[in-house]
Amino acid sequence: MMGKKTKTVKVINIDLEKCNGCRACEMICSAFHASEKYSSNNPARSRIRMIRRPLEDIYLPIYAGEYTAAECMGRDKYVIDGKEYDECDFCRASCPSREAFKEPDSGLPLKCDMCEDDPPQEEPLCVKWCLSDALTYEIREEEVEDEEEEEQKDLTQKEMERSIKALADRYGLDKVANSMARLLKKE
Amino acid sequence: MRYAETGYNLEIDLSSGNIEKVQTDPALTELHLGGLGTNARILWDRVPPETDPLAPENLLIFGTGLLAGTPAPGANRTIVTTYSPQTLLMAYSMMGGFFAPELKYAGYDKVIFSGRSPELVYIWINNDKVEIKDASHLQGKGVVETEELIKQELEDQDAQVASIGLAGENNVYYASVEHARSSASRAGIGAVMGSKNLKAVAVRGTKDLNIARPEKFIELCNEVLDYIQWRADNPVQHVPPILAGLGSPQEMAIHDEAWHTTAFSWGNARYRRKEFWTEEVEDEWFRVQDGAVQRLISCYNCPMKCGAIIAYPTLELSKYMMKCYSKLTYVMGAMADNLEFGFRIAGLAQGYGVDSYTAPQVMAFAIELYENGILTDEDLPDFPADNEGRFFYLLEKIVRREGIGDVLANGVYWAARQIGGGAEAYDSNTIKKHEQIPIKLGMLNPVFFLMHSTGEKINITQIEGQLPQAPFPEKEDREEFVKDWFQAPSENIKDFFVKWEPRGEYAFPYFPDFQTACELVEWQETMHYIDDTTGICAGLSSFPIKPPYHIHNLPTLISAGTGLDIDKDELWNKIIKRNRCLLRAINTRRGLRRKDDRPPEDHWKKRFPEHEAKLLDEYYKFKGWNSEGIPTRETLRSLDLDHVGEDLEKRGIYDDGQKDEDS
Ligand code: SF4
Ligand code: SF4
Ligand code: SF4
Numbered sequence: 001m002m003g004k005k006t007k008t009v010k011v012i013n014i015d016l017e018k019c020n021g022c023r024a025c026e027m028i029c030s031a032f033h034a035s036e037k038y039s040s041n042n043p044a045r046s047r048i049r050m051i052r053r054p055l056e057d058i059y060l061p062i063y064a065g066e067y068t069a070a071e072c073m074g075r076d077k078y079v080i081d082g083k084e085y086d087e088c089d090f091c092r093a094s095c096p097s098r099e100a101f102k103e104p105d106s107g108l109p110l111k112c113d114m115c116e117d118d119p120p121q122e123e124p125l126c127v128k129w130c131l132s133d134a135l136t137y138e139i140r141e142e143e144v145e146d147e148e149e150e151e152q153k154d155l156t157q158k159e160m161e162r163s164i165k166a167l168a169d170r171y172g173l174d175k176v177a178n179s180m181a182r183l184l185k186k187e
Numbered sequence: 188m189r190y191a192e193t194g195y196n197l198e199i200d201l202s203s204g205n206i207e208k209v210q211t212d213p214a215l216t217e218l219h220l221g222g223l224g225t226n227a228r229i230l231w232d233r234v235p236p237e238t239d240p241l242a243p244e245n246l247l248i249f250g251t252g253l254l255a256g257t258p259a260p261g262a263n264r265t266i267v268t269t270y271s272p273q274t275l276l277m278a279y280s281m282m283g284g285f286f287a288p289e290l291k292y293a294g295y296d297k298v299i300f301s302g303r304s305p306e307l308v309y310i311w312i313n314n315d316k317v318e319i320k321d322a323s324h325l326q327g328k329g330v331v332e333t334e335e336l337i338k339q340e341l342e343d344q345d346a347q348v349a350s351i352g353l354a355g356e357n358n359v360y361y362a363s364v365e366h367a368r369s370s371a372s373r374a375g376i377g378a379v380m381g382s383k384n385l386k387a388v389a390v391r392g393t394k395d396l397n398i399a400r401p402e403k404f405i406e407l408c409n410e411v412l413d414y415i416q417w418r419a420d421n422p423v424q425h426v427p428p429i430l431a432g433l434g435s436p437q438e439m440a441i442h443d444e445a446w447h448t449t450a451f452s453w454g455n456a457r458y459r460r461k462e463f464w465t466e467e468v469e470d471e472w473f474r475v476q477d478g479a480v481q482r483l484i485s486c487y488n489c490p491m492k493c494g495a496i497i498a499y500p501t502l503e504l505s506k507y508m509m510k511c512y513s514k515l516t517y518v519m520g521a522m523a524d525n526l527e528f529g530f531r532i533a534g535l536a537q538g539y540g541v542d543s544y545t546a547p548q549v550m551a552f553a554i555e556l557y558e559n560g561i562l563t564d565e566d567l568p569d570f571p572a573d574n575e576g577r578f579f580y581l582l583e584k585i586v587r588r589e590g591i592g593d594v595l596a597n598g599v600y601w602a603a604r605q606i607g608g609g610a611e612a613y614d615s616n617t618i619k620k621h622e623q624i625p626i627k628l629g630m631l632n633p634v635f636f637l638m639h640s641t642g643e644k645i646n647i648t649q650i651e652g653q654l655p656q657a658p659f660p661e662k663e664d665r666e667e668f669v670k671d672w673f674q675a676p677s678e679n680i681k682d683f684f685v686k687w688e689p690r691g692e693y694a695f696p697y698f699p700d701f702q703t704a705c706e707l708v709e710w711q712e713t714m715h716y717i718d719d720t721t722g723i724c725a726g727l728s729s730f731p732i733k734p735p736y737h738i739h740n741l742p743t744l745i746s747a748g749t750g751l752d753i754d755k756d757e758l759w760n761k762i763i764k765r766n767r768c769l770l771r772a773i774n775t776r777r778g779l780r781r782k783d784d785r786p787p788e789d790h791w792k793k794r795f796p797e798h799e800a801k802l803l804d805e806y807y808k809f810k811g812w813n814s815e816g817i818p819t820r821e822t823l824r825s826l827d828l829d830h831v832g833e834d835l836e837k838r839g840i841y842d843d844g845q846k847d848e849d850s
Contacts, residue, residue, distance in 0.1 A: 020492045022485035023285070024260070031258050031398075031405070038401035041258055042292060044393035053344060054367070054496055055335070055506045057481055104393035131416060131490035 003146040010114050011138045012063070012127060019059040019134035021052050025126035032115060032125045044104040047112040048126050051089055058083055061126075061135065064101040065092025067109035067162055069169040072097075096169075109166050189213070190399035191257055191748040192221055197295045197317065199310060201383050202243055202302030206317050211296065217751060218827060221253030221296060223279055223719035224766040226268035227773060229299065230277060231831065236776040236838075240270040240278075240375075241358060241382040243303035249290070249349070249388065252722010254748050256291035256396050256487075258408050260415070260735075263287055263487035264722035265349070265366075271374035272382075273360040273598050274620045274645060276774045278374035279719070282349070283486035284367040286390065287722055289347040293392025304384035307356075311341060312390040322386040327353055329538030330365040331507050337389050350387035351377045352540030354586040358382055359596040361545035361622075365537060368484055368494035368508035372542035373646055374621060375598075399750030407744045414735040415490060415727070423732045425659045425668075433734060434491035435726040438512045439483055442473045447512060453519045455551040456616035456625035456787075468524070475526040476514075484508065491726060499530050507534045513543035519625070520547030521554075521574040528575050532582065539586040544646075545598060545622040550581040552599045552613055553591070561608050566591045598622065616787045619779075621645045623787055631696040631791045636799060637708045637806050639786035641816070643770040650712050652730040658687040658694075674737035676710045679703060696795050704802065705809040710738075716763045717741055765826040768811070768818040772831045775840060781816045817841065 025048045031041035051060040072095075075087040094101035094109035101110045115124040122128070123137040167176045198207045211225075219225045226248045238244045247269045254262040265287040271278035290298065293314050309322040325333050334348040347366065354362035355377030362377030363370045371377075398404050415433060422431035427446035429436045445464040452459055479499045483492035494510040509530075517536070518529040536546055554577055556562040557570065564570065568590075571577050584592025594602045600620035603610040616623050618639060624647055635651070642650040653674060659665045662685070669681045683703050686693045699707070714729035714737075721741070728736035736744070742758045745751070753762070771779075784803060807814060811822030817840060823832035835841060 020483060020485040020490070022487060022489055024488045024490070027258060027288075027488050031401075034395075034401075036401060038258065038398060038405040040395040040397045041256075042393065042395040044292065045395075051344075054484065054508060055331070057496060057498075059482070129412070131412065132485075132492070 004143050005146040006141045007144045009140050009142050011140070012114075012124060013136045013138060014061055015134050015136070016059060017134075018132045019050075019061060020132050021050065021054060021059050022132075023050050023052075024129040024131075025061060025135060026050055028125045028129040029112075029115075042104070045110065047101070047110050049100050051086075056083055058085065059134075060085070060089060062090065062100075063092055063112040064094060064110045065112070067094045067111065067166055069096070069165070071095050094166075107166075107170060108163050111162070188397060190397050190750045191253055192216060192251075192296045193291055193294050193394075193396070195295050196297040196299055197312065198299050198301070199317070199319070200302045201300055201304040201308070201319070201385060204304075204319055206319070208295070208315075208317075216253070216749070218762070219766055219769075220720035220745070220762055222250050222255075222264065222266040222722050223268065223716070224762070224769075226250040226266055226279065226297070227277070227766060227769050229297075230268060230270075231769060231773050234270065236773075238270060240272040240275065240379055243301070243383070245270050245379060245382075247300040247376070247379050247383060247385070248297055249286075249300075250297040251287035251290050251295075252718075253720055253745070255722035256288035257398060257748055258405060258488070259721075259723060259744060259748065260408060260411050261486070261489040261491070261724040261727040262722050263489065264718070264724060265290070265371070266719055266722065267364060267371040267376050269376055269379045270777070271360075271376075271621075272358065272378050273375045273601070276619065276645070276777050276779060277643065277770060278376055278379075279644065280364075280371035280373040280376050281719065281722075281725075282364065282366050282369040282371040283489075283724055284369035285347045285487045286349050286366050286369075288487045289390045289392050291392065291396050292394050293390050294394050298388065300380075300383055300385060303382065307384050307386050309337060309350075309387040309389060310385070311346075312388070312392075313341075313343075313346075314392055314394060325386050326356065329353075330540050331538055333387055334367070337387055341389060341391075343391055346389045346391045348387055348389045350540075351380050351385075352538055352586070354378075354539045354541045354596075355381035356386070357586060357588045357596070359541060359585060359588065360598045360601070361542040361549070363540045363542050365540050368510055369486065370537075370540075370542075372544070373644070377540050398748055400747040404744065404747040407740060407747060410740070411727075411735040412490075418733065418735070423655075423668075425664055426655055426732065430656075430732065433727055433731050435493040435511050435724075435730070437493065438514060439476075439480055439495035439509065440492060442476045443469070444472065444515065445469075447515050448519070450626070451515075451519060452625040452627045453522050455520075455548060455555045455613065456623075456627065457555075458522075459627065463524075472526045475530070479527075479530045481506070486724065489724060489727070491724075493726060497530055497534060499527070499534075507537055509533060509537070513537070516543050516547045517578060520551040521578045522551075523575050523578075525575075528578075532575075532578055535579075536582055539582070541582075541586065544624065546582070546585070547578070548616060548622045548625065549585070549595050549599055549602065550578050552602070553581055553595055555613050556606065556610055559609075559613075561606065561610050561613075562591065615789055618785070618787060619645050619783050623790075624648065627789060627792075629792050630694075631793055631795055631799070633696055633699075633704045633798070633802055634707045634711075636786060636791075637704065637802055638711065639790065640784040640803065641708075641806065642712065643767075643774060644715075648730070649715055649725070650708075652711050652714060652725065653732055653734065654684075654707065654711060655732060658684075658689050660689055672733065673739065674733055676738050677706070679706060680710065683707065696793070696798060701802065701805040702809075705806050708806065709809070712767070713759055713763050714738065716766055717758065720762075720766065721745060761826065765828060768822060768826055769828060769831065771812065771816070771818050772823070772828070772835060775817045775835065776838065779816070781814065784816055813841070 026043035026046035029046040047064040078085045127137045268279045307322045333350040349366035358378040360375040363372035481496040514529045603614040638650045820832040
C-alpha cells in the first residue's frame with residue numbers, strides 16, 4: 001500500500017526587475033564553496049551566473065542545474081518584452097556547448113546545491129547577499145506519494161559520481177580508468 | 188601565498204610591445220597597502236619630475252584597490268594614476284564598476300603602461316594571455332560603442348572594458364577614462380591614455396583571490412551588510428534627502444534636487460538661484476527623470492544602485508549609463524532649466540569621454556567670454572543664440588580640438604591665459620589649474636578652507652565626508668546625532684559637533700580651535716586615503732554620514748583580508764600618513780608650494796586672510812610639513828621615506844622654500 005508523506009521544496013524566487021547587476025550572488029557563492037569556506041572567491045566558479053547585457057537591459061541570474069554530456073538537439077531563443085536573449089540563456093545545464101557552470105581549471109561541472117551545510121544555513125548565500133531582493137527564498141512542504149525512494153546517497157558520493165562521469169565524457173572512459181589505476185598503484 | 192592581492196603587476200611597454208608579468212615586493216604592501224599607495228610609490232620611483240605628462244616617459248597606472256574583488260561589499264575601485272597634463276601634478280582618479288575585480292581574477296594587481304604605441308591599439312588581458320590588438324577601426328568611436336565592439340570582437344560578454352573617446356584621443360586636458368557605469372574623470376587621465384595611443388583595455392579573469400582569515404573577514408562583511416540594511420530604514424535626519432542615505436549621492440533614484448539646484452552655483456560658478464526649485468519644476472523634472480531612468484544599477488558587489496541605465500527617446504545615442512550628478516552639471520552650467528537637455532548632452536559628452544564636472548564649466552566660461560566681447564564671432568563662427576545650442580556647439584569643437592576648441596580643450600586656467608585680453612578674470616573657480624565644484628558661500632569655513640587648499644586630489648568631494656556640512660540649529664538634535672555616531676574617531680570630534688552652532692561664539696570662522704580644525708581635516712582626509720588604498724567605494728565609507736566602514740572596523744578588515752596585523756594607529760599614523768606625505772612630496776617635486784594651496788578666490792564672501800594664513804601654518808605643523816607645505820626630512824624619515832627626503836634635499840627643494848620665505 002502506498003501512503004502519503006511530506007517533502008520539503010526549496011524555492012529561490014527570482015525577480016529580474018529588481019536585479020541591479022552587482023554580481024554579489026556569484027561572488028559569495030564561489031566564496032562559500034571554497035574548500036575552506038570563504039578562503040577564496042572566484043565568480044567563474046559560481047553556481048549562479050549573471051547574464052548581464054546592461055545596454056539591452058538584460059539582467060538574468062541563472063542557477064547551475066544538471067550536468068549533461070551532450071548538447072541539446074535544438075536550441076531555444078527567447079524574446080521577452082522586446083529583449084532578445086541569446087540561445088541557451090535560460091538553460092541551467094553544465095553543457096559541452098558553453099563555458100558556464102564548469103570549474104575554470106578542471107572543467108568539472110558545477111551544480112547549485114542550495115548551500116547545503118551542516119548546520120544548515122538560514123538561507124542560501126546568494127539570497128542573503130542580494131540586498132535588492134532580486135533573489136528571495138521560500139520553503140514549502142508538499143505532499144507526495146510515499147513510493148520507494150531512491151536510496152539517499154550522501155552528497156559527496158553524488159558529486160563524485162558526477163565528476164567521474166564528466167571526466168569520462170571528456171577524456172574517454174578508458175583514459176580515466178587508466179589514470180585511476182595508475183594513481184591506485186602509486187599508493 | 189599572497190592574500191587579498193595577487194602579488195603580480197602587468198608591465199606593458201607600448202613603444203616596444205614588450206609585456207611582462209612582474210612579481211611585486213610584499214614589503215611595499217606593508218608600507219603602502221595597495222591602490223593609490225603603491226601607485227604613488229611607483230610614480231615616485233620611476234617617473235622623473237621633469238617628465239611631460241603627455242610624453243611616452245610618463246606612466247599610466249591602473250591599480251586595483253587592495254581589497255577589490257574580495258567579498259568586502261563595494262570594494263571595486265580601480266585607481267588610475269599618472270601625471271596630469273592639466274595641473275601638471277600627480278593625477279589620480281578612481282573608477283568603480285567591474286574592472287578592478289576582473290583584473291584581480293585575471294591575476295594582476297596593476298597594469299602599468301609605459302611608452303607610446305606607434306598605432307592606436309587596445310589591450311586584451313585574458314588571464315595569462317595578454318595581447319596588444321589593433322584599434323584602428325575604433326578610432327573616433329564613442330566609449331559605449333567601443334566597449335560593445337570590443338566585447339563582440341573578443342566574443343566575451345563578460346570582459347570588462349575601460350576606454351577613451353574622441354576627447355582622450357585628442358588629448359583634451361579633461362578627457363576621462365570610461366568604464367561601464369563608471370569613469371576615472373578628473374585631471375585628464377584620458378588625455379594621457381590618448382597620448383599613449385591606447386584606446387581601451389579589456390580584461391577577463393577566472394582565477395581565485397585568497398583571503399587570509401576567512402572567518403573573521405566574512406563576519407565583518409556581514410556586519411557591513413547588516414548596517415547597510417539598517418541605514419536604508421534609518422536615514423540621517425536634518426540633512427537634505429540626497430545626503431541622508433548611503434552610496435554616492437543618489438541622483439538616479441532621488442529626483443528631489445532642491446539642494447543641488449539652490450545651493451550650488453549656475454553658469455560659470457556665478458549665480459545662486461535660491462528660488463529655482465518650485466513645485467512645477469519638481470513635477471516636470473520628476474517626469475523627465477522617470478522617463479529616462481530604465482533601471483538602477485550597481486557596481487561590483489554593492490547593493491547601493493548609484494547608477495542608472497538611461498534610455499530617452501530624444502537621445503542622439505540609444506542608451507548609456509549615468510551616475511552621480513552629471514545630469515545637473517550641464518543643465519546648471521548652461522543655465523538651462525530643462526533636465527531633458529541634461530540627459531541628452533551628458534550622454535553625448537560621456538560618449539566623447541570628458542569629465543562632466545570640468546566640461547560644462549569650460550563651456551560656461553567660454554559663453555561668458557563671448558558675452559563680454561573677449562571671444563568674438565570670429566572665434567565662434569555660427570555660434571548659436573541659445574545656451575543649450577551653444578553647449579552642443581562647444582562640445583563638438585572641444586573634443587575635436589577644432590578652432591577655439593583647441594584652446595578650450597586645455598581647461599579654464601590655460602585657456603584664459605592663452606586667450607588673454609582679460610580672460611584671466613573669468614577664471615573664477617579653479618584650484619591648481621583644475622575646475623572645482625561650483626559652490627559659492629558666505630562665511631569662511633576653516634575646515635573646508637584647509638581641505639580645498641591642501642588636498643592632493645584637488646577635488647573637495649574626494650577629501651570631505653562623514654561630517655554634516657552645516658551645524659544643526661537645535662542642540663537636542665546635535666546631541667541625538669552623536670548618540671549612535673560610533674564612526675567618529677574621537678570624543679573631541681563629537682564634542683565639536685555638539686557645540687557647533689550656526690552663529691555666535693561656537694560658529695565659524697574662529698571656531699573650532701586650530702587643533703580641532705586640523706583633526707577634522709585629517710580624519711576626513713585619512714578616511715579617503717584608506718579607501719583609495721583598499722578600493723572600497725567612498726560611497727560606503729569616507730563620503731556619506733554614518734557609513735558602514737569606518738576607522739574602527741577598517742583596520743581589522745584589512746588585517747583579516749591580507750594577513751597583516753594592522754591596528755588603527757598603524758593604519759592612520761603610519762601607513763596613511765606615509766602615503767599622504769609621499770603624494771605631497773611627489774607634487775612638491777613637481778613644483779607645488781604654499782602659494783598654490785588656496786581655494787578659489789570667491790569661494791567665500793567673507794574671508795579672513797590672517798586667520799587663513801594661521802590655519803595653513805598650524806595645519807602644516809600638524810602634518811609635519813614646513814612652512815612651504817613640504818614634508819620635512821624628519822617627518823619623512825619617521826615614515827620610512829628617508830630616500831624621499833634625501834631626494835628633495837638634493838634637488839634643493841628645501842632651500843627653495845627657505846628662500847621664498849626670506850624674500
Ligand atoms: S546579487 Fe541580486 S541584484 Fe546582485 S546580481 Fe545577483 S541577483 Fe542581481
Ligand atoms: S543557492 Fe547556494 S549553491 Fe546555489 S547558487 Fe546560491 S549560493 Fe550558490
Ligand atoms: S556605493 Fe554606489 S558608487 Fe559606490 S560601489 Fe556601490 S553602487 Fe558603486
